[in-house]
Amino acid sequence: MAASELAKDIESPPKAKLPGELKYIQYQHSLEAQYLPAIRALISKDLSEPYSIYVYRYFLCQWGHLCYLALHPTDSSLIGVVICKLEMHASHSPPTLRGYIAMLAVSAAYRGQGVATALVKMAIDAMSERNADEIVLETEETNIPAMRLYERLGFLRSKKLHRYYLNGNSAYRLVLLLRPADTDIAANLALDDATPP
Numbered sequence: 001m002a003a004s005e006l007a008k009d010i011e012s013p014p015k016a017k018l019p020g021e022l023k024y025i026q027y028q029h030s031l032e033a034q035y036l037p038a039i040r041a042l043i044s045k046d047l048s049e050p051y052s053i054y055v056y057r058y059f060l061c062q063w064g065h066l067c068y069l070a071l072h073p074t075d076s077s078l079i080g081v082v083i084c085k086l087e088m089h090a091s092h093s094p095p096t097l098r099g100y101i102a103m104l105a106v107s108a109a110y111r112g113q114g115v116a117t118a119l120v121k122m123a124i125d126a127m128s129e130r131n132a133d134e135i136v137l138e139t140e141e142t143n144i145p146a147m148r149l150y151e152r153l154g155f156l157r158s159k160k161l162h163r164y165y166l167n168g169n170s171a172y173r174l175v176l177l178l179r180p181a182d183t184d185i186a187a188n189l190a191l192d193d194a195t196p197p
């Protein structure tokens with residue numbers, strides 16, 4: 001197969017109709033052996049940053065209750081994942097409880113059917129129930145599907161991070177204010193530094 005055809009194949013995999021009701025489950029440590037290899041494979045396929053297994057364990061061991069998997073209803077294979085954390089952000093005055101969406105990916109064959117939207121909504125609800133003041137993330141400025149998804153869910157662009165990624169691409173920091181009445185939070189966000197996580 002010519003290289004150009006191969007590239008076309010990689011960019012546009014055949015779309016698969018969602019197989020009925022997907023199973024959405026919260027991550028727990030007992031699932032590590034079954035799903036961590038698939039989680040790493042799914043995320044590393046598209047994201048520009050190479051993460052070691054310790055990065056995955058950093059999130060999943062401490063905040064597995066904020067991470068969700070979308071599974072095929074019959075064979076339970078991994079279709080999508082969202083990985084988050086929730087921490088006090090002490091540099092704000094007063095300190096804010098900040099949720100962070102670290103990784104999000106859906107298998108290419110199942111994109112455009114609401115899987116990522118469902119995963120992100122679950123993560124938002126889980127962080128909101130734990131009294132998060134805000135949820136932040138960074139995404140490449142050229143990642144149109146991700147930008148559209150997050151902005152559709154109410155995230156706002158709080159800062160442009162020039163040449164943020166190892167590949168030299170710039171990013172936007174997006175923020176979802178869960179207590180929009182608190183204008184101090186919005187003001188503080190603009191003062192954040194741009195250090196990658």
Ligand SMILES: CC(C)(COP(=O)(O)OP(=O)(O)OC[C@H]1O[C@@H](n2cnc3c(N)ncnc32)[C@H](O)[C@@H]1OP(=O)(O)O)[C@@H](O)C(=O)NCCC(=O)NCCS
Pocket residue numbers: 046047103104105106107110111112113114115116117118138139140143145146148149152
């Ligand atoms: C970004 C990414 C996670 C989006 O996943 P996805 O499952 O395709 O996202 P969704 O289906 O929820 O939303 C995408 C589109 O489907 C549409 N959609 C939502 N629910 C739908 C449904 N039930 N049926 C059909 N379409 C639906 C949405 O309107 C959206 O379209 P729009 O963005 O044009 O408005 C996916 O492209 C991906 O894994 N990319 C590589 C990794 C990546 O970039 N991660 C983000 C890093 S920050």
